[in-house]
Amino acid sequence: MSKIGIFGGTFNPVHIGHMIMAENFYEQLNLDEVWMMPSGNPPHKDCGIILDGNVRCEMIRRAIGDNKHIKCSDFELKRDGVIYTADTLQLLKEKYSSDKLYFLIGEDSLDSFETWYHPERIVSQSDIVVAVRSNGTGIDEKIKAFTKTFKCSLSVLRIPYIGVSSSDIRERIRKDNTIKYMINENVEKFIYENNLYKG
Numbered sequence: 701m702s703k704i705g706i707f708g709g710t711f712n713p714v715h716i717g718h719m720i721m722a723e724n725f726y727e728q729l730n731l732d733e734v735w736m737m738p739s740g741n742p743p744h745k746d747c748g749i750i751l752d753g754n755v756r757c758e759m760i761r762r763a764i765g766d767n768k769h770i771k772c773s774d775f776e777l778k779r780d781g782v783i784y785t786a787d788t789l790q791l792l793k794e795k796y797s798s799d800k801l802y803f804l805i806g807e808d809s810l811d812s813f814e815t816w817y818h819p820e821r822i823v824s825q826s827d828i829v830v831a832v833r834s835n836g837t838g839i840d841e842k843i844k845a846f847t848k849t850f851k852c853s854l855s856v857l858r859i860p861y862i863g864v865s866s867s868d869i870r871e872r873i874r875k876d877n878t879i880k881y882m883i884n885e886n887v888e889k890f891i892y893e894n895n896l897y898k899g
Contacts, residue, residue: 702799705734706792706826708776708785711756712749713891714763715869715883717862721831722770724859725804729829733769736760740776740783749870751896753777762886786818789825801826804857807833810842814849823852830854833861873897 705725711718718736726734738756750756753774760772775792776783785803792801803826805813810830813819822828830846832839843854864882872879874897879888891897 702732702796703730703802704796704799705729705731705802705804705829706737706789707734707804708737708739708788710750710866711736711738711760712751712866713756713869713883713887713896714760715864715866715887716881717864719763719770719884720862721804721857721859723767725802725829725831725857726769728857729802729855731769731802733771735771735773735775736764737773737776737788740779749897749899755894755896759887759890762890763884765884765886784817786816786821786825789822793825802829802855803827804829804831806831807839807842810846813846819850823850828852828854829857831857831859833859870897 705722707718707722707725709718714736722734722736725731738753738760740753754777757772757774757777764770764772776788779788789801789803803822805828807830816822830839830843839856843856847854869879869882872882873891879891883891
């Protein structure tokens, strides 16, 4: 049995914060692999241009480099229609029935999780892990409320605060400001070579 961490998002583009989170996910939960899974057609998200999934996958692969325990998964990109987490996890559970799945969410998602599509299916099909910034406050009460509502356990992933966001990177590119050190050098090169996020 393998322990697989599912790390979803638009990754538009992937940046150093994502990669630090993926590596901490692997290390702190003692996982076998982390699958970074760019979203196909999410029901909500993300103001601005979302690049083609294959392009976002390529940026993730370039950011991963030779790291053997982090993978880019195109699982959601192969599906049609609106993509819900509950459905994705059900399909993953069916396909990888002998493995244990861990699903990573952000601390802010604890407040809105009840509004997600069939949240009870999400907690029944995976172990939930919440990423908490090292300087986060009030998290204990949020976790207590979550576990009481969904009658499940919740693992905490402690990550350093990295003040980088994909939206900020896109805006900086549009304004011809530097994005150096905010993203992997190979990703930065790929963005400029292909004139991405300029429109």
